[in-house]
Amino acid sequence: MNEVLASTLRKAVYERLDYLDRLVNEADLPSRASLADTEIARLTAAWRSLLANHEPDERGRCRACGGWRRRRPHPCSVWTTAHKNLIVVDTRSTPTTGRHAAASCLPTAG
Ligand SMILES: [Zn+2]
Structure with a gap:
């Protein structure tokens, strides 16, 4: 490209x-509800496609990240970003930098 x-x-x-x-x-509530019907499916499909490209190989390394000689260990930044944004409950109310940032990436109970 x-x-x-x-x-x-x-x-x-x-x-x-x-x-x-x-x-x-x-947007008003009906418009947002309509948006959810279409855009959530598109966004989950996009995430699945992106994550599929970054699945670990048989040696536990990302298939997409890194050079041809040395792939990056799994989970790569794509997977950690997915976890942070899809699993962590509320990233907006937790710090994303600084000494408490790592704690905000922990999975939630439940
Ligand atoms: Zn990757």
Whole structure:
């Protein structure tokens, strides 16, 4: 992919995320419910596809991260980001940097 296409792709994805954020924050309840019907399925499919590309190989290393000589150990940053955003209950109310950041990444009970 050349630089122009990569930039266009990146811009389009960020614009879509901005659009969804605006809907979540500004739309009325029926509109948000409608959004959930379509966008949650799309987002879970996107996460599954992304995570499938980063599944560990037979040696416990990410199939996508790292160079051809040395793959990164699993879990890679994609999996830790998924865990942080999908499993941790409320990342907005917990620190994401600093000495308490690691505690916010712990799985929740239940
Ligand atoms: Zn990876």
